[in-house]
Amino acid sequence: MKHIFNVLLFLAILPIYSQNKLEGIVVDKNNQEPIPSANIYFPQLEKGTSTKENGSFNITNIPNGTHKIVVTYLGYETISLNVSFPDNTMLNIEMIPSVIEMEDIIVSTPFHKLQSENVMKVEQKKISNLNAEGAINLSNGISDFAGVESITTGLGIGKPVIRGLSANRVLVYTQGIRLENQQFGDEHGLGLSSSGIESVEVIKGPASLLYGSDALGGVLYFNPEKFAQSNTTNADISANYFSNTQGFNSNAGVKHSSDNFKFLFRGSVAEHADYKTDAYRVTNTRFTEKDFKAGVGYQATHFKTELRYNVNNSKIGIPEEIDEPSTLVTPLEPFQQITNHVMSSKSTIFFNNSKLDVNFGLTYNNRKEFEEHHHEDEHEEEHEEEHDEHDEEIEKIEEATLHMKLKTFNYDVKYYLPEIGKFETIVGAQGLTQSNINYGEEVLIPNANVNDIGMFATSHIHFTNADIQLGLRFDNRNITVVSVLDKNFNSFNGAIGFKTNLSDNFIARINLATGFRAPNLAELTSDGVHHGTNRYEIGNENLSSEQNFQTDIALEYQTEHVEVFANGFYNLINDYIFLSPNGNEIDGAPVFSYLQGNAKLFGGEFGFHLHPHPLDWLHFESSFETVTGKQENNDFLPLIPANSLTNILRAEFETNTLKNGYAFIKLKSTFRQDNVSNFETPTNSYSLLSAGFGGSFNLFNNEMSFSLSGTNLANSTYIHHLSRLKPDGIFNMGRNVSFAITYSL
Structure with missing residues (x-):
């Protein structure tokens, strides 16, 4: 373990090479109007930004390789695409209006896909949405999922049950x-x-x-x-x-x-x-x-x-x-x-x-x-x-x-x-x-x-x-x-x-x-x-x-x-x-x-x-x-x-x-x-x-x-x-x- 930490410390203080930068603009596909405040996010890098009033954005310090980028904005279809560096430095992203709710990246599966791209069925909900429906605590809120x-035991004690199985048969992850x-x-x-x-x-x-x-x-x-x-x-x-x-x-x-x-x-x-x-x-x-x-x-x-x-x-x-x-x-x-x-x-x-x-x-x-x-x-x-x-x-x-x-x-x-x-x-x-x-x-x-x-x-x-x-x-x-x-x-x-x-x-x-x-x-x-x-x-x-x-x-x-x-x-x-x-x-x-x-x-x-x-x-x-x-x-x-x-x-x-x-x-x-x-x-x-x-x-x-x-x-x-x-x-x-x-x- 000591050697692992030494490697991590060494890599953290290495001189930074290949500091790639991604720039782009996000627009409505139908009318080409810029979309301000759209979210641009690299899930694997855990970094992102929001578009400015003119729809533009830029993200720095991106390593070489191919990385997934996700673009979301309420009222539009979520966009997921792979961007390779150092090849790509400029993106023109066109978003399609949609009444379907935005998709988020699924973190619990190792390949970090959108649910529509996942082979395994995984469901996700925002905690803010569960609270807005009156959930008193987490154990109360998770019952909002089908299945x-x-x-x-009262309100303070709740054990999750997934499709009839509970206790040690259900694993809980927090903070990864x-x-x-x-x-x-x-x-x-x-x-x-x-x-x-x-x-x-x-x-x-x-x-x-x-x-x-x-x-x-x-x-x-x-x-x-x-x-x-x-x-x-x-x-x-x-x-x-x-x-x-x-x-x-x-x-x-x-x-x-x-x-x-x-x-x-x-x-x-x-x-x-x-x-x-x-x-x-x-x-x-x-x-x-x-x-x-x-x-x-x-x-x-x-x-x-x-x-x-x-x-x-x-x-x-x-x-x-x-x-x-x-x-x-x-x-x-x-x-x-x-x-x-x-x-x-x-x-x-x-x-x-x-x-x-x-x-x-x-x-x-x-x-x-x-x-x-x-x-x-x-x-x-x-x-x-x-x-x-x-x-x-x-x-x-x-x-x-x-x-x-x-x-x-x-x-x-x-x-x-x-x-x-x-x-x-x-x-x-x-x-x-x-x-x-x-x-x-x-x-x-x-x-x-x-x-x-x-x-x-x-x-x-x-x-x-x-x-x-x-x-x-x-x-x-x-x-x-x-x-x-x-x-x-x-x-x-x-x-x-x-x-x-x-x-x-x-x-x-x-x-x-x-x-x-x-x-x-x-x-x-x-x-x-x-x-x-x-x-x-x-x-x-x-x-x-x-x-x-x-x-x-x-x-x-x-x-x-x-x-x-x-x-x-x-x-x-x-x-x-x-x-x-x-x-x-x-x-x-x-x-x-x-x-x-x-x-x-x-x-x-x-x-x-x-x-x-x-x-x-x-x-x-x-x-x-x-x-x-x-x-x-x-x-x-x-x-x-x-x-x-x-x-x-x-x-x-x-x-x-x-x-x-x-x-x-x-x-x-x-x-x-x-x-x-x-x-x-x-x-x-x-x-x-x-x-x-x-x-x-x-x-x-x-x-x-x-x-x-x-x-x-x-x-x-x-x-x-x-x-x-x-x-x-x-x-x-x-x-x-x-x-x-x-x-x-």
Whole structure:
């Protein structure tokens, strides 16, 4: 590792040669009028600019080789083209007006394509758009994707579910590195704030070829906010109020970039009281969160690097029963206190027609759980606020019942070979080393060490009307618990995908892929009561790796005014690991054992998007999602989301004073879920109505944006099938109105 850093440092201070410069102009193809403020961006170089009033632009310090450039502007088709240096120095770009929404570069796949160019189906959404529709946090927002849901414990804890698979079967990436934060725990959420995150991408299905173990079900890839464009400074402040929880999210950030150096800082605070239903407030669903993000980068012609750091501290109540209503924000016992530190280093060395990516990451997850302690005066209503302060003092001296520190160092090295004819090829190595240490009164999982290493190669082959992507990977995972077990898990995985244009407007994708997941520490070593779930869990050290094979078919038809899609999948999983009651009780808790058996999941997402002519400002979107999960004996798998249908009517408009104006009405209908496992209960159907509007305008020569949105406007009482409060008959959140403002300085 020392030699790698020496090489990076040496390259950073090399005299700069071949400092290529790109100049050009962007115009409307129909009338040749210049387009000001169009975005010009090199995704692989992570640098760009905006066009001036006359449509011109220039970008300097570009290394030799062929680089993709992306041009975007609202109301026009996104343009993606390859530019070679030192051959190209001047571009005349003609953009075509379109009511179809702009495309962005997909970062989670290694070749950084637009989605229309990708062989693998990946979906992307802006975090700002999710927030504008009333999302309280990230786990709440990601359920806006078709095929994605969350297993929730109130509002503060949410675990992503992709097509019926969750926990360690879904991998989360942030700041370009995999996030390790005790995700195997039933009551452990993402540990990320939406503040300072620009967008999220979802890979549905096995992605072990790209990411190794734990990507068997899919990947959530969170993209941090970009640095400012060269020689600019940006700052903003924002606040968001939520009526239901009487809560708020607020953040402020500043960033600056020169020709070579850049930095950014962002801090945020969130506080929420117990959420309210039509009948009651749900006791101890309150939570608080503090988040800080920072980044610094350096860029020369042949080298770029960036360091990012994120610390997130959250205190989250764990609800157990309905008690006296309260609007306090300090959680009662039991509660979690979690601190996540994420440090990442991402560097790229550019050669002629090739490059080397070197990424390192360090995550430190400090997880504490405090069990309920009864104090003599705790339930006297007239002293509730006094007791809340008293509990804060007690918390300072009480020892955590559960206290675990998980430290993970990971690395990711990729070499992008020079293109040979129609072939783009990447070879790489990824891995991690991890330790878990207990400090609390109780031990949920033992002290242990995990070591991963994986090696892979993947190629993208371009043909005139078709593209093929294929690859192969080998992984080894070692799990060691001193004097208890020493297990090795090995797996070969591969993937092949095919994309073709059946016509000018019709795209078809077929992807076949295998994935695997090594059993986690909880599944191998549990032997005790898990208080959060009120189960006595018994692990099985003889468990083998899960291995799956999935077939995906995606069809997309798109014209200027109509888009239709159909995505179907069939997923076979060998040695699927699951918990099953054995009929016994220990210490008053039912005993659940970890077992294995083959399983299958199948379903898909279907929908269309209509923006009729001449009402190009009007959009109607409809999507349906379904998934079924079964064991080999035809028993249903647990925690499978119910089928749902979402309809959205959206209008986009501008006036002399209002820019980027929009308004929407959304109705999401969730059907009754009768396909349940042996120890689940069915869930009734329900519909949720949402609406909102927003836009931006100039205030004191700066931009002010706002949004007003309401969710569950009919104040329906319902229980989501993946709510962990369902066994107690506790409803999900009722009507909520949120108002957000952002002011750019």
